[in-house]
């Protein structure tokens with residue numbers, strides 16, 4: 001494949017910034033370029049130097065826009081693309097009234113395939129190049145999700161949901177079929193292209209002890225796979241979990257007991273954690289995932305980012321479509337900023353942009369593969385324009401620093417600010 005030089009202002013983080021002054025946490029080139037060959041980044045740096053080093057490379061000129069690593073969404077639901085923006089009282093009401101009805105449609109492969117197209121178009125239009133997604137209970141949902149990601153050359157993580165109780169009959173597997181279907185999907189998709197499997201018990205409320213035991217057996221047999229579930233999102237949900245598992249010390253303790261926690265475990269929400277639960281996350285390396293638009297939409301509560309980081313727990317941040325209300329990781333930062341404000345915590349724009357790129361990659365153990373513009377990484381990139389709308393351009397006239405530009409992008413920006421998204425060096429928007 002031909003070599004390409006992408007010209008623009010390049011921004012890539014190599015560690016989490018400590019605050020506004022910590023400009024050593026990232027590389028920024030005002031007249032920068034990214035040199036790409038065969039879907040991989042060969043170098044990122046000063047454009048003049050890279051042009052001298054690669055005189056025959058094709059040039060794609062994105063000046064004066066900003067080139068960052070593609071965004072990573074660490075928690076979202078593929079079968080909820082048509083549930084997003086459904087009116088509901090709270091988590092359990094919303095699940096029963098809309099989600100558990102909608103997900104039944106994913107028994108039909110043709111429906112799964114049609115939805116997969118819209119799902120990935122939505123992610124890529126918003127600059128998201130990697131997602132960690134839940135399917136429905138049906139193996140067909142995971143099949144469609146992986147097949148379409150493979151076709152687009154994307155790095156995706158996902159799995160079929162395991163749920164065998166307290167849900168409509170049509171949405172229930174059994175401990176045995178959930179295990180068998182997951183095992184077959186792991187064999188078929190894990191490690192194929194850029195895909196990885198996540199063992200996916202939905203949450204303690206819809207899995208019997210036998211099913212959580214089966215999920216634990218899958219985790220033990222396949223430590224190379226991820227594990228994703230939900231925890232401590234809503235106070236009624238927590239009470240139900242404790243009532244269903246009265247012998248567990250707390251909600252996290254349920255998953256702990258069945259061997260589901262480890263470095264590759266992702267726990268959606270993790271809002272109302274008790275001190276012992278936080279200790280367990282710190283000890284096991286399991287990652288909480290902050291889903292701000294969803295937490296506000298469902299009135300679930302306010303995530304304690306600073307409290308968790310003080311214990312050395314660096315979680316992910318995600319949209320949680322369709323409890324979440326936007327595909328945009330920029331809008332996710334916007335709402336995340338406000339949630340943390342209500343907790344008396346500040347998210348600096350450097351930290352915010354690190355989080356949705358390198359930080360989320362680190363939470364997935366993939367920071368050498370995605371999340372930065374460093375040599376050797378996949379050329380998954382997003383090109384951003386802080387003047388995308390007349391209102392943004394008006395505001396941009398009064399900014400003078402990179403931090404101000406990033407903050408404008410995360411507060412006012414959405415898919416309109418995404419000029420182009422690249423997966424392994426191939427442009428996705430308008431393709």
Ligand SMILES: [Zn+2]
Nearest residue numbers: 077230268320
């Ligand atoms: Zn979720």
